[in-house]
Amino acid sequence: MSNITGLHHVTAIAGPAQENLDFYAGILGMRLVKKSVNQDDPSTYHLFYADGEGHAGSDLTFFPWAHMPRGRDGTGLTNEVSLAVPVGSLSYWEERLAKHSVKIGTQATRFGERALPFSDVHGLALALVETSDAREFTPWTGSPVPVEHQIRGLHTVRISERARARTEQLLTAGMGFTLLAEENGWKRYALGEGGSGRVLDVEELPNVTRGAWGTGRVHHVAWRVADDAAELAARKRLHEVGTPTTEVIDRFWFKSVYFNEPGGALFELATDGPGFGIDENMETLGRDLILPPWLEPQRAEIARELPALVTPAELTPASAE
Ligand code: ZN
Numbered sequence: 458m459s460n461i462t463g464l465h466h467v468t469a470i471a472g473p474a475q476e477n478l479d480f481y482a483g484i485l486g487m488r489l490v491k492k493s494v495n496q497d498d499p500s501t502y503h504l505f506y507a508d509g510e511g512h513a514g515s516d517l518t519f520f521p522w523a524h525m526p527r528g529r530d531g532t533g534l535t536n537e538v539s540l541a542v543p544v545g546s547l548s549y550w551e552e553r554l555a556k557h558s559v560k561i562g563t564q565a566t567r568f569g570e571r572a573l574p575f576s577d578v579h580g581l582a583l584a585l586v587e588t589s590d591a592r593e594f595t596p597w598t599g600s601p602v603p604v605e606h607q608i609r610g611l612h613t614v615r616i617s618e619r620a621r622a623r624t625e626q627l628l629t630a631g632m633g634f635t636l637l638a639e640e641n642g643w644k645r646y647a648l649g650e651g652g653s654g655r656v657l658d659v660e661e662l663p664n665v666t667r668g669a670w671g672t673g674r675v676h677h678v679a680w681r682v683a684d685d686a687a688e689l690a691a692r693k694r695l696h697e698v699g700t701p702t703t704e705v706i707d708r709f710w711f712k713s714v715y716f717n718e719p720g721g722a723l724f725e726l727a728t729d730g731p732g733f734g735i736d737e738n739m740e741t742l743g744r745d746l747i748l749p750p751w752l753e754p755q756r757a758e759i760a761r762e763l764p765a766l767v768t769p770a771e772l773t774p775a776s777a778e
Pocket residue numbers: 466468677679713725
């Protein structure tokens with residue numbers, strides 16, 4: 458029995474923060490649940506988008522590092538993030554994305570589910586996947602997207618590896634995944650029974666060189682653990698299978714442990730709690746710049762360095778559409 462229960466969040470590197478906000482809150486209709494700074498580089502934002510309550514597993518976060526070059530496709534990276542939407546929603550989304558001039562791909566069936574691939578404004582590969590799996594989800598009443606079509610949370614991620622065997626070994630022996638299915642060169646691994654938010658897809662591309670971080674690429678994928686004890690147990694298990702990790706780092710809204718999987722992709726363990734409501738009112742999540750307590754004394758300088766963010770014009774009640 459694994460202590461890891463599913464996807465917690467995915468963090469990616471974006472270009473300018475305003476464009477990122479306009480895309481995820483304005484077009485995708487996700488809730489900005491936390492406006493904070495990168496704890497290692499407080500002169501840049503860390504923006505968190507999620508469902509109405511910021512449930513663990515619904516959360517896509519960004520470091521807007523506009524100065525960074527574009528990332529490069531390749532192996533050893535998480536190359537696509539898919540987001541769960543209700544069955545029957547893809548035609549709504551195709552029309553909505555086209556209306557906003559978002560470049561969309563062709564709908565496809567993946568492991569029996571309908572998927573619509575597209576890219577965000579800075580080139581991050583995304584897909585919307587229709588699922589009827591039960592999920593923890595709270596609608597976002599401020600979203601421009603009607604509740605019946607809103608994004609439910611993270612569905613899966615796709616990782617490309619030059620050699621899959623060592624990654625598979627870590628996933629199964631170290632993290633509690635089982636191989637669920639194989640299709641078109643992709644292996645799908647599941648936590649528990651699998652289902653939306655509890656699967657991971659890995660392909661093997663032996664002739665493709667290492668990709669590189671940059672704007673439009675995933676920085677890391679975080680996996681859920683229920684609490685501190687589960688995190689320590691999962692960390693211990695990683696050590697037993699020879700995977701070095703960091704110490705537990707307090708990210709305030711959750712506690713984190715980082716490690717690289719053998720192919721090179723950066724993973725994290727993150728606790729389900731305490732959650733985004735710990736330092737601001739749930740009603741006004743995302744409105745104010747939130748700093749971890751140890752950065753509060755520098756609030757004035759930090760705020761001066763950050764670009765101003767304007768609420769996207771699209772953020773009108775869902776009934777307006
Ligand atoms: Zn993280």
